[in-house]
Amino acid sequence: MNSHPGDIVESKIKDLAYDGKAVGEIDGKIIFLNAGLPGELVRAKITKSKRNYNVGKVIEIIEKSDERIEAQCSHFDICGGCTWQDLDYERQLYYKRKQIDDCLKHIAKFETVDLAEIIPAPNQFRYRNKMEFSFNTNPEDGFALGLHRRGRFDEIFNLDECYLTSEIDPEIVKWFRTFVKESGMSAYNVTEHTGFLRFLMIRHTQNTNQIMLNIVTVDGEIINLEKLIDDVKSKFPEVVTIVQNINNQKSNISKGEKEFIHYGDGFIEERILDCRFRIYANSFFQTNSLQTENLYKTAFELLQPNQNDRLLDLYCGAGTIGLTAAKMVDEVIGVELEPTAIEAARENAKLNDITNATFYTGLAQELLRNNPEILNGVNSIITDPPRAGMHKKALKALVEHDHKRLVYISCNPSTFARDAQILVDSGYSLGKVIPVDMFPHTMHIELVSIFER
Numbered sequence: 001m002n003s004h005p006g007d008i009v010e011s012k013i014k015d016l017a018y019d020g021k022a023v024g025e026i027d028g029k030i031i032f033l034n035a036g037l038p039g040e041l042v043r044a045k046i047t048k049s050k051r052n053y054n055v056g057k058v059i060e061i062i063e064k065s066d067e068r069i070e071a072q073c074s075h076f077d078i079c080g081g082c083t084w085q086d087l088d089y090e091r092q093l094y095y096k097r098k099q100i101d102d103c104l105k106h107i108a109k110f111e112t113v114d115l116a117e118i119i120p121a122p123n124q125f126r127y128r129n130k131m132e133f134s135f136n137t138n139p140e141d142g143f144a145l146g147l148h149r150r151g152r153f154d155e156i157f158n159l160d161e162c163y164l165t166s167e168i169d170p171e172i173v174k175w176f177r178t179f180v181k182e183s184g185m186s187a188y189n190v191t192e193h194t195g196f197l198r199f200l201m202i203r204h205t206q207n208t209n210q211i212m213l214n215i216v217t218v219d220g221e222i223i224n225l226e227k228l229i230d231d232v233k234s235k236f237p238e239v240v241t242i243v244q245n246i247n248n249q250k251s252n253i254s255k256g257e258k259e260f261i262h263y264g265d266g267f268i269e270e271r272i273l274d275c276r277f278r279i280y281a282n283s284f285f286q287t288n289s290l291q292t293e294n295l296y297k298t299a300f301e302l303l304q305p306n307q308n309d310r311l312l313d314l315y316c317g318a319g320t321i322g323l324t325a326a327k328m329v330d331e332v333i334g335v336e337l338e339p340t341a342i343e344a345a346r347e348n349a350k351l352n353d354i355t356n357a358t359f360y361t362g363l364a365q366e367l368l369r370n371n372p373e374i375l376n377g378v379n380s381i382i383t384d385p386p387r388a389g390m391h392k393k394a395l396k397a398l399v400e401h402d403h404k405r406l407v408y409i410s411c412n413p414s415t416f417a418r419d420a421q422i423l424v425d426s427g428y429s430l431g432k433v434i435p436v437d438m439f440p441h442t443m444h445i446e447l448v449s450i451f452e453r
C-alpha cells in the first residue's frame with residue numbers, strides 16, 4: 001500500500017539517523033520522523049512522500065522507551081528549544097557519539113575509526129549565553145513574548161521558565177512583558193508584518209556575568225525608554241548595556257540594519273581561556289562559553305602547537321580560536337567571510353595585546369586560491385566550517401598545500417564524514433575523533449579531529 005502526505009500511520013522506531021531524526025518503516029519504506037527513540041511505537045502524520053522514503057511528524061508516542069525520564073521544564077511538551085530533555089543525559093551522549101560513528105562508517109566508508117569517548121558538557125542545564133525571545137500577536141493576551149512552539153514559525157508561547165539560559169533570563173522576559181503591556185507598545189505580527197516589537201535578545205556571559213539586552217524592532221522609538229533603563233538598572237544590575245536593532249525587512253531575523261545604543265557601551269565582554277572578547281549584538285560568539293574552553297583545549301591538545309608554527313585559523317569567526325592560540329605559536333592567520341566578525345577579531349587582538357595575528361575577510365575558497373600569501377609557510381591548520389562543511393575548492397587548496405597537521409572542528413558529522421573521506425583519499429591519515437557535547441538536550445553534536453601527513 002502506498003502512503004500519502006496527510007495519512008496517519010503507526011511505526012516502530014528502529015534507529016536514529018545522522019541528524020538525530022528517528023527512523024521507522026511503513027510498508028517496507030523508510031520514514032524519517034521528528035521525534036521518537038529506538039524501540040518506541042509512534043503515531044505520525046506523513047508530511048512528505050518520496051519514491052524511496054517518507055517524512056512525518058509524530059502526533060503521539062504510543063509505547064514509550066524506558067530511556068525516557070521526566071523533563072524538568074513545564075514548557076517541554078510545546079517548546080521547540082529542547083527535544084531531548086526527557087532522555088537520560090548518558091543516553092543523549094550515547095546517541096550523539098553513535099551519530100558520528102554511523103556517519104564515518106556509512107558516509108566516509110571508514111572501517112575503523114579512533115572515536116574517543118564524548119566530552120560531556122560541564123553544565124547540563126543553564127549553559128547558553130545567548131537566547132532570542134520572540135514577539136507575536138495573539139488573540140488571548142494581545143501578544144506573546146517567549147519561544148516558538150515546536151515546528152511553528154508563527155506561534156510563540158509566553159515563556160515563564162527556561163533551563164538552557166541563566167536563571168535571570170526568564171525573569172527579564174517576564175518583567176519586559178509587563179513593561180510592554182503598561183507602555184502600550186505593539187508586538188510584530190509575523191504573517192501580516194505589522195506592529196513594532198520583534199525580539200528580545202539576551203546575551204549573558206558565563207565567565208564574567210555581564211548581560212546585554214538587544215530589543216529588535218521595526219523603525220520607531222521605544223516608549224518610556226528612560227523608565228525602561230531605570231527599571232533595568234534597579235532590577236537587573238548585571239545588565240551592562242541595552243541596544244535597539246532596527247529590522248524593517250520581512251525576514252524574521254534579529255540582525256538589524258541599524259543599531260542604537262541606549263545604555264552602556266553596546267558590547268559585553270567574555271573571557272575564554274586567557275583572552276578577553278568583546279561581544280556585540282550581532283557578532284557570532286560560541287553560545288556555550290564553558291564548553292567552548294574545553295573544545296579549544298581539545299583542539300590544541302590534538303594540534304600540539306609550537307613557537308615556530310604559522311597557524312591558519314580557517315572560518316575563524318571573531319578570531320577566538322586563533323587568538324587563544326596566539327601565544328603558543330609564531331603567527332596566526334585568520335580567514336572569515338563576515339566583515340563584522342573580522343572587525344571584532346582585530347579589536348579583540350588589540351584588547352589582548354596580540355600582535356602576531358592577521359585577518360582576511362572573504363570566502364575561504366576564493367582567498368586560499370587567490371592570495372597565496374595566506375598559506376605560504378603555514379604548517380598547521382585549524383578549520384571550523386559552518387554546518388555545510390568545507391567548500392570543495394577550499395578543501396582542494398588545503399590538499400595541494402604541504403602542511404603537516406590539520407585539526408578539523410565540525411558541528412555536523414555528515415558533512416564532516418564527506419570531507420574526511422576526501423582528505424583521507426588525498427593522503428592524510430585520520431587520527432583521533434573526539435566528540436564534544438556543546439548543546440545538551442538537543443540533537444546537536446560537535447567534534448574535533450586530527451588529520452596528519
Ligand SMILES: C[S@@+](CC[C@H](N)C(=O)[O-])C[C@H]1O[C@@H](n2cnc3c(N)ncnc32)[C@H](O)[C@@H]1O
Pocket residue numbers: 284285286315316317318319320321335336337338341362363364365384385386387391411
Ligand atoms: C562554526 S563558525 C566558526 C566560528 C569560530 N571558529 C569560533 O569558534 O567562534 C563558521 C564560520 O564560518 C564563516 N563562513 C561561512 N562560510 C564561509 C566561507 N565560505 N568562507 C569563509 N568563512 C565562512 C561563518 O561566518 C562563521 O563565522
